[in-house]
Amino acid sequence: MARLSDYIIPAVMGGILFYGLFRRVDVFGSFLDGAKEGLMTSMRIMPALVALMTAVGMFKASGALDILTWVLSPVASLLQLPREVLPLAILRPISGSGAMAIFQDILQSYGPDTTIGRVASVMQGSTETTFYTIAVYYGATQVQKTRHTLPSALTGDLVGFVMSALMVRLIFS
Amino acid sequence: MMTWIFSGMILLSVVLGIANGRIGEVSAAALSESGKAITLVIGLAGVMCLWSGLMNVAEKSGLTQKFSRFFSPVLRLLFRGLDPDSRAAKAISMNVAANLLGLGNAATPLGIAAMRELELLNPTPSVASNYMITFVVLNTASLQLIPTTTAALRLQAGAAAPFDILPAVWVTSICSVISVLVMAKLLSHTTRNGLPELARPRRGGAHG
Numbered sequence: 001m002a003r004l005s006d007y008i009i010p011a012v013m014g015g016i017l018f019y020g021l022f023r024r025v026d027v028f029g030s031f032l033d034g035a036k037e038g039l040m041t042s043m044r045i046m047p048a049l050v051a052l053m054t055a056v057g058m059f060k061a062s063g064a065l066d067i068l069t070w071v072l073s074p075v076a077s078l079l080q081l082p083r084e085v086l087p088l089a090i091l092r093p094i095s096g097s098g099a100m101a102i103f104q105d106i107l108q109s110y111g112p113d114t115t116i117g118r119v120a121s122v123m124q125g126s127t128e129t130t131f132y133t134i135a136v137y138y139g140a141t142q143v144q145k146t147r148h149t150l151p152s153a154l155t156g157d158l159v160g161f162v163m164s165a166l167m168v169r170l171i172f173s
Numbered sequence: 174m175m176t177w178i179f180s181g182m183i184l185l186s187v188v189l190g191i192a193n194g195r196i197g198e199v200s201a202a203a204l205s206e207s208g209k210a211i212t213l214v215i216g217l218a219g220v221m222c223l224w225s226g227l228m229n230v231a232e233k234s235g236l237t238q239k240f241s242r243f244f245s246p247v248l249r250l251l252f253r254g255l256d257p258d259s260r261a262a263k264a265i266s267m268n269v270a271a272n273l274l275g276l277g278n279a280a281t282p283l284g285i286a287a288m289r290e291l292e293l294l295n296p297t298p299s300v301a302s303n304y305m306i307t308f309v310v311l312n313t314a315s316l317q318l319i320p321t322t323t324a325a326l327r328l329q330a331g332a333a334a335p336f337d338i339l340p341a342v343w344v345t346s347i348c349s350v351i352s353v354l355v356m357a358k359l360l361s362h363t364t365r366n367g368l369p370e371l372a373r374p375r376r377g378g379a380h381g
Contacts, residue, residue, distance in 0.1 A: 016228075016230050017227075019236050020231070025230060030232075030233040031227065034226040034227070037225050037229070041277075043214075046211065053207065054183075054206045055183050055186075057205070058182070058183055058199050059185065059186045061190065061199045061201070062187070062193065062196075063190075063193045064182070064185050064189045091178075093313075098178065103323075104326060107327065111330070113333055117330070122341045126345040126346040136284075137312065138288070141288050141295075141305070142299055143298070143299060144299045144300070145299060145300045146301045147300065147306060147360075147361075148364045149301060149305075149309050149357075152353050152357040153353060156314040156349040156352050156353035156356070157314075159349045163348045168341055170341075171341050
């Protein structure tokens, strides 16, 4: 039986193409222009991903990741998070490629359809690279004092992490 | 910051690898992971192309704009006092629409445009205004409806239904968006900058 979530992508694709045809847009040409941009984005993240996946891989192989996870396990149990996802929670607000490298490692080590894999997926899908966003957006203005921007944004990240674990427990168990 | 994280992780791995007698594994990981990174990006590139292509069609056909009008009442509530027909309000709603659709490439330039417009309404340009803070935290809390990259990574890792996490992602996103907005509102009284926001642009030149 098809899941409800199986309908989302085909429905969005169909809807967008239908509306494009209806409005007489050059659907294929626009698609190719956009796809080219997508390809460039992928290539742009490649060097950072090489750097950070290598770092994460070495970090894990040396046993450092196990030590970090063990040190952080009291924080994890306080937040009701599986402790294996804490490295992701730490890196997620700081670096998009770093988070992607850790996320990939979690998926490979624990599998995507386990509790750990799912919590990591929800965290990855529902949070942003907070520090980067703040830097880029205020960088375009003359603002020097960002006032309560960072504390508010980090509260949101924390709520996101705690809710990820909570929602996965509620929905998948 | 990333310099420290990157070199710190590698230096620590080398030291610990030697201490634990796992330097062989560390060496192997360095060589294999760099290769895996390339494989990963190539695997992801297809989904990124597909999605960016579709979203470009959505933008060209005016669907994104139509979509942005759909939630302008909510934005009016969040940016109370901001003229809904102002360029700032339009840039904000387009940015939110682009974010919801996962149009990262379009969202950032629109967001920067919105920040520049909000700056014109800011009586103290060196201090962030409440509008700016609300807007930035709306962007740091993820608004994405369909996290395609995350789903593509799940698919590659062998997930049975890569999108089965969607309901959990939505609820989590809504909670984090609500919490940033509440925090931004609550804390605005503790870090008040003293001046009310202007209803009209401070400088007229940029609108010409």
